[in-house]
Amino acid sequence: MRAPSFRPSHLIAALRGIFAPDGSEGNIVPPSGHTAWLTTFTAGAMAFLAVFALALALASGRLAERWSDALDRTATVRLSAPQDQIDLQIQAVLNVLQTTPGIASARALTADEQRALLAPWFGPDLPVDTLPLPRLIEVIEDTSGYDGEGLRQRLSAEAPGAVLDDHTRWRKPLAIAAQRLRLLGFLSIALITGATAAMITLAASAALAANAGVIKVLRLVGARDAYIAAAFVRRFTLRALAGALAGTLAGMIAVSILPAANEAGGFLTGLGFQGWGWLTPLILPPLAAAVAYFSTRAAAQATLTELT
Amino acid sequence: MIAFEGVSYGYDGGNLLADINLRLAAGSFHFLTGPSGAGKSTFLKLCYAELLPNSGRVTIMDQIATSMSRDDIAFARRRIGVVHQDCQFLDHLPVDENITLPLTVSGQFAEPRDLRELMDWVGLAPLARAYPPQLSGGERQRAALARAVIMGPDVILADEPTGNLDWDMSLRLLTLLMELNRMGKTVLIATHDMNLIRQAKSQVAARVLRISNKRIQLAGADL
Numbered sequence: 001m002r003a004p005s006f007r008p009s010h011l012i013a014a015l016r017g018i019f020a021p022d023g024s025e026g027n028i029v030p031p032s033g034h035t036a037w038l039t040t041f042t043a044g045a046m047a048f049l050a051v052f053a054l055a056l057a058l059a060s061g062r063l064a065e066r067w068s069d070a071l072d073r074t075a076t077v078r079l080s081a082p083q084d085q086i087d088l089q090i091q092a093v094l095n096v097l098q099t100t101p102g103i104a105s106a107r108a109l110t111a112d113e114q115r116a117l118l119a120p121w122f123g124p125d126l127p128v129d130t131l132p133l134p135r136l137i138e139v140i141e142d143t144s145g146y147d148g149e150g151l152r153q154r155l156s157a158e159a160p161g162a163v164l165d166d167h168t169r170w171r172k173p174l175a176i177a178a179q180r181l182r183l184l185g186f187l188s189i190a191l192i193t194g195a196t197a198a199m200i201t202l203a204a205s206a207a208l209a210a211n212a213g214v215i216k217v218l219r220l221v222g223a224r225d226a227y228i229a230a231a232f233v234r235r236f237t238l239r240a241l242a243g244a245l246a247g248t249l250a251g252m253i254a255v256s257i258l259p260a261a262n263e264a265g266g267f268l269t270g271l272g273f274q275g276w277g278w279l280t281p282l283i284l285p286p287l288a289a290a291v292a293y294f295s296t297r298a299a300a301q302a303t304l305t306e307l308t
Numbered sequence: 309m310i311a312f313e314g315v316s317y318g319y320d321g322g323n324l325l326a327d328i329n330l331r332l333a334a335g336s337f338h339f340l341t342g343p344s345g346a347g348k349s350t351f352l353k354l355c356y357a358e359l360l361p362n363s364g365r366v367t368i369m370d371q372i373a374t375s376m377s378r379d380d381i382a383f384a385r386r387r388i389g390v391v392h393q394d395c396q397f398l399d400h401l402p403v404d405e406n407i408t409l410p411l412t413v414s415g416q417f418a419e420p421r422d423l424r425e426l427m428d429w430v431g432l433a434p435l436a437r438a439y440p441p442q443l444s445g446g447e448r449q450r451a452a453l454a455r456a457v458i459m460g461p462d463v464i465l466a467d468e469p470t471g472n473l474d475w476d477m478s479l480r481l482l483t484l485l486m487e488l489n490r491m492g493k494t495v496l497i498a499t500h501d502m503n504l505i506r507q508a509k510s511q512v513a514a515r516v517l518r519i520s521n522k523r524i525q526l527a528g529a530d531l
Contacts, residue, residue, distance in 0.1 A: 028412070030400045217396050220358075221455065222386035223413035224379050 028218065029231045035207040039200055039236055043243030043288045044250075046196040050189050051251025051281045057185025058280065059271045064178030067171065073145075074167060077106075077137040081161040086135060089159040093137055096158050102146030109136045139164075196240075196288060197295045204236050204296040208303040215307055229300035233293055240292030244285040252281050309334055309463050309494050310355050315364035317350060324350055326522040328364070332496060334462065337489045337512050339505045340498040341527065342519035348498035351519070352465050355496070356388045357381045369462075386414055389456025393468035395448050397440035403451055404436040410459045418458065430454045430484065445472035449481055463494040470501055478504055486512050 077097070081089045090108050097106035109117075111128045114136060118126055148166055155162040208215070211232075218228050255272050273280065315328040324347040332338060332355075340348050353359040354366055357373045366373040369384050376384065397406045404427065408418040427433040430450040435443065443451060449469055456464055466485065470478035482504060489495045489512060499505065508514050516527035 027401070028398060028409075030398075213396060214398055217398055217409075218413060219382070220356075220385065220390055220396075221410040221413055222382050222459070224382040226379075227413055 028214070028228075029207075029211065029235050030214065035203040035210075036239060039203045039239040039292070040243035040246075042196060042199045042203070043240040043292065044247035046192050046199075047244040047247030047284045047288055048251040048254075050192045050284050051248055051255060053185050053188035053192060054281055054284070055185075055255050055271055055273060057182050057189070058273060058277050060178050060182035060185055062274070064175050064182060067174045067178060073141040075139040075141070076165045076167070077139060077155065078134045078163045078165060079137065079159060079161055080132075080134040080163075081159070083132075089161060090135060090137065092158045093155060093162050096151070096154050097137070097139060100146055100151055100154070102142055102144050103139055104142040105140045107138055109138060134161075137162075193287065193291055197291045200236060200240060200292045201295040201299045204232060204299040205303055207236075208232060208300060208307075212307055215304070225301070225304045229297060229304060232300050233296045236296040237289050237293045241285055241289040244288030248281050248284045252278070309369065311365075311367040312354070313365045313367070315354065315361045315366055317347075317354060317359060317361050323362070323522055325354075325519070325524075328524050330517070330524055332463065332494055334494055335489070335492050336494050337486075337508075337514040338496045339508070339514055339516045340496060340519065340524075341500055341502070341505065341516060344500065346519040347522070348500075348519060349467050351524070352390075352467050352496070352498055355463075355465055356385055356390055386410060386459050387461050388463045388465060389453075389459070389461040391449065391452045391456050391464070391466040391469045393471040395452035397448070397451070399440050402437045402439055403432060403443065406440060407432075407451060407454045407458055409455060414459070423458075426454050426458060431480075446474070446477040446481075449473060449477075450484075453481065453484055457488060457493075461493065463496070464488055466495070466497045466499075468499055469497065470499065470504055475503075479507065482508055 077093055079086070079089055079093060094106055094108065097103050114133065115124070115126055115128045117136075118128070118133075148164065152164050155164060215228055252273075258272055310332040312328045312330045316323050316326045318324045318326075328351070340351060342348055350359060354361060354373070355368070357366070357368055357376060360366075360374050368376070369387055371380060371384065373381075397403075398409065401409075404423060405412070407426070408423060411418050424433060427436055430453055432447060432450055432454065435447060440448065440451070449472070453466075453469070456466075464485065469481055469485075473481065478501070485495050485497065486508065497508075505514070505516055509516070517524050518527040
């Protein structure tokens with residue numbers, strides 16, 4: 001048997017063969033057998049899992065962007081100074097910031113804002129005014145950005161207790177974590193695809209072996225191996241497509257009833273699809289069908305070569 | 309049609325058939341006889357490339373069997389109708405769809421009138437929509453014959469086609485095969501039923517071949 005080859009021009013013929021009504025090679029394969037429900041169930045279960053993996057990947061992507069956007073182009077100056085010098089040094093820092101190229105705006109957080117920031121840890125009644133807490137100054141960059149090292153040197157000269165935090169040490173690990181989570185999601189989809197291919201290959205091989213008698217009869221009456229393979233490929237592709245459609249639908253329903261994203265819930269409640277993202281799971285059924293097509297085709301060619 | 313030149317074939321190292329030289333000419337009628345296990349079925353399988361010779365050359369429709377691709381073999385089998393003693397069918401398809409299977413796998417369709425005529429010819433018209441497990445031995449043989457001839461093959465190979473049939477049914481099947489031969493088809497029947505051979509020889513110019521000591525010889529007047 002020649003090595004299998006597939007050209008784009010074969011796609012139309014393949015689709016026509018798969019979706020043609022029964023009556024040609026469609027009904028020569030006996031319809032019953034455990035491989036029927038096994039293939040459908042496998043495709044359905046894998047599609048269900050793939051919907052969640054896809055939701056994880058897309059949510060991670062959104063999270064990475066959100067964290068990057070939230071922390072990008074902002075910085076904080078933390079000022080520690082004796083109580084009687086604090087206002088003087090805040091003003092000195094603001095003067096430095098306002099005269100630094102690349103900084104769009106800078107302002108000191110009010111006591112209420114600082115209390116709000118600390119409230120999750122210490123409660124709402126924290127006496128910020130009486131505690132020796134550093135004061136925070138929010139810095140917003142403009143599009144050109146600023147010279148961080150130069151700014152640090154000027155701050156140390158004008159306000160020795162001021163420390164510039166450009167969020168780099170927070171932003172990078174968070175963004176990397178989110179990106180890895182997204183990668184994990186796509187890796188999961190790849191693994192699910194591979195597992196689906198393996199299971200359908202096994203099911204197809206079992207079906208071919210179980211139908212050795214059918215294959216013998218077909219060969220006796222002059223059927224080409226390509227014809228016999230097409231009958232099995234068609235059967236398994238349609239089963240996988242049907243299973244994956246059901247699995248994808250179930251997965252989308254499950255994702256849709258997860259709690260909605262909100263500030264309090266954080267990342268986990270944001271696991272879902274948004275807007276056009278709801279269309280992305282619809283790629284899973286055709287993907288499962290394509291996996292089944294190529295898996296069964298390879299299995300059929302291998303088995304027919306063995307069945308001499 | 310089919311020619312053997314110095315062909316030997318054996319299983320597990322030993323030869324079952326040795327140095328076979330034979331030519332099945334177009335329109336000829338042959339019987340192949342010999343004791344059970346002599347190699348009649350093996351010889352027939354060599355004729356349609358289900359088996360390939362260990363040595364020598366089998367030529368099928370002007371192609372050397374050992375050089376034929378799987379597709380070549382498939383196309384050659386569309387010109388060779390085969391009837392087995394234990395004829396196999398696709399049990400999930402009704403009889404008429406089993407009979408038209410050679411057409412189906414070659415991308416053709418049977419004209420309803422032609423199919424009806426064929427099924428009348430083999431006496432299976434009332435059983436067209438029955439399933440193979442519902443057929444008797446004789447009905448299965450006739451269905452297999454109808455399947456073997458539906459493509460209008462050049463050669464009909466029948467391996468003990470009357471092995472499971474009573475005498476009347478055997479004669480009926482033989483008559484069908486002789487009719488096909490009169491239409492110009494090459495017919496080779498492997499059988500150990502001497503009465504059947506004598507019956508045929510009285511009506512058609514048949515040559516009788518006998519497998520003996522791994523070789524095929526023309527049978528003498530003892531038949």
